[in-house]
Amino acid sequence: MSRAARLAIAALRRAAGGLLLLVGATFVIYITIRSAPGDAIDAISPMGTPPDVKARLMEEFGLDRDPFTGYIAWLMRSLFGDFGESLVFSPGAPVMEVVLPAFGRTLLLSASALVACLILAILAALLLGEPSRRQQLLTGPLYVATAAPSFVVAVVFVQFVNWGIKAFLVEGGYVPPSWYPLEMYTESLVPYVFAGLTLIAGDGLFMDFFNSVRADLNALRNAQFIAAVKAKGARTLGHIARNMVMPLLSGYAARLPIVLGGVVIVEYVFTLDGGGYVLLEAARERDFPVVVGLSVLFTATIIAVNLLTDIIRALVDPREVAHGG
């Protein structure tokens, strides 16, 4: 069988596995809904919901049936993107219309933070090379810095930014330069930039990334085949770059759940209108269809990214397909 055919089969198998995982994960979410104490419908609807809306919710979530058929009915709607209508957050609007644009912003924010983090980590690892003795002494304090949860980093950021701006306004009479394209704080990129920085610095994301990239890079530099490439007088850069793709990808996939958790908090702190912010607001107002819709979207994102990295890995590494994965 040709390599392309084997690749296609492996990709299909993984896609099927991903779909199965999505079904399983949504089942977990559904069972969680059904496990509400007392009457599930009271647990999932806001106070003072009119009876006709309650009836509609009952039907949408299949609460009037046994858990299994109820799940199937709910899944069939959900898989086609029908998560019902928002109750409180944006009453009457289909959940997908409320949630998708916000979730898109969340994805953009986390993806750019991850990419920036990756580039910074690679640059730092290249620049610093093997850890010297002096650097090893620094690891202790750095360790403390990496343990800061994203919201602590965010609070510190907000404090200092407020401080800085206040200082400018009072003492310097701050006037934005004419080329400055962003309006302060409203509808501008500034909070997004800060949110991205917070994501990178918080939850140990950067240090974690940097440490693993550096360890992988140094292991690779000392690998025997790199010595062999050197000894024959060829450039090692291409060989190292290609062999770094795999560890980077797995690192990327492994840290996605952390970033998706961090983004929820960071959006809340910087009041960015993203999926995490909507999730928390909807949860507060007990707008259940929106909460569930977002949970499914977050889960689906993790599955999709894992699937994508698996496929890229199969494309880059011939050993992956050979094992039949």
Place this chain on the structure above:
Amino acid sequence: MSPLLSVEDLVIEFDTARGRRRVVDRVSFDLAPGEVLGILGESGSGKTMTTMAVLGLVAGEPGVMGGSITLRDGDDEIGLLSDLEQVISRKGKRVSKNCRKWRRMVHARMRPLWGRMMTAVFQNPRHSLDPLMTVGAQVEESIALALPDLTAAQRGEKAVDWLDRVQMNEPGRVHGSYPHELSGGMCQRAMIAVALARRPKLLIADEPTTGLDTTVRAEIVELFRALLEEERRSMMYISHDIREVLYLADRVIVMKGGRVVETETAENLRLGRGQRADYTAMLLSAADLPSGAAA
């Protein structure tokens, strides 16, 4: 004839948990053009570190601490360690070395020499090839460096030709295979093809048969012999197996505990002529060869 490579008073040291340890202690030897020099010694005798120093690939700190290594390139003589004193500083009894600077200097010096002057085949053939590239592509990489004017198609033909010359069955199929699809012996053949396709003046084989099955080892040794008979090459063959070394080498140096204990022609060793150092005598008698008169 002046030697292609001469090593004099080479000293290599490493820092360990129990202080600094000298792994190569004032080792000296010469290698004439067209000569096969065998380096024989048990593991830990410093033979691999000596060859790594010649290649400029000593990993670990501080590494090379003294001596000289001279390569003859046509009429030029290149001292690989001529700048060593610049990075070594002495404070009383403490001798320290700026390893980062030294690594950069070695890189700059070796870059034009690697491949053209010498290249190497290592132990653990499975780890010597880039796992993400086909074997053919890696042989072609060498060919492109040795003969930059060839077209892609010519390079492909030559690569298959090289794989055939290292006695690979189905060289065409191997050309498109990845290293993990090959056995250890086949990986080592591929590695030899990669090294020879680069056309080095000196080939260094560092325990090329370690980790291979007995029958495969014999095949690899036979392959080296056949390649040497086909064309006279300068080579360093490092092994802990006295039979392999005596079979391939013209001259042998025996190392133990970081020192050279004996330098002798292979013929004299084979025939048991002359005086033997105790250690060599022991190796010879362990291999059921005439051990000659003890020194």
Place this chain on the structure above:
Amino acid sequence: MGDSRLRVGLYLSGTVVGLVLLLGVIAPFVPYDPADAVDYDQLLQAPGMGHIFGTDGQGRDVAMRLLKGTEAFFLPGLMAAALATVFGALCGAVSGYAGGWLRGGVLGTMQLIDTLPRLVFIILVCTILNPSIYLIAFVAAVLFVPSIATVIRRRVEALGSEDYILAHVAHGFRPVRILLYHILWLQCRPLLIRQATYVFGYVLFVEVALSYLGDYGVQEPDPSWGNMVAQARGLRGVSAWPWAVPAVAIVVTIAGFLAFGNLLARADEEEVR
């Protein structure tokens, strides 16, 4: 030389861990009524004799709230760490040692749990069920089982083909004993220590994060390190103490636990070798 640095790190992080354990143990026995503590004559005092960490926006002693705040995460964190480690070790050992449908089933379940976005799922659970910190800790423990199981499974798989384990099998030791004692206890102990401290750190993180967000964690006036930081939003840079103290406490505690787990594991590994 590396040895002495390891020991210094171990002492430093051990002090942090010991201090947090001490605070966690004595906190329940210290009487504290949040309503009584309000004192409008002593708003936002800087650290001094009467209040070693100053007072907050309602004149409450920050040090006292810091102490009582440990109640929110201490026992739940220990519980979650124990639960996640035990179940993670078991699932990892089973999936690494057994074959067939058992292995497939455990692996599938682990993969399933691992795809759930942790914080989002915890928030979902909190909207449905009555949110209590013990529930949150339990969910966090379940969510961490797969990552522990994966680490253990890799180790078990690697060890399964080691000669001395095969020798144990040949000597006729019972598989359960080999698995529980020779593999899990002797070989995986450093890994388990590391993972357990990690889970504890995560529960602390979730607790303070949820309390910070304000809906599911500890509610004012009861203290939590998270809602203490949250009050910074109202203070607008008037005084940094009320939020800086708990923020530093959070960071130092998480770092201390992570470092302690790592260093203890490394020391254990070196001893085994």
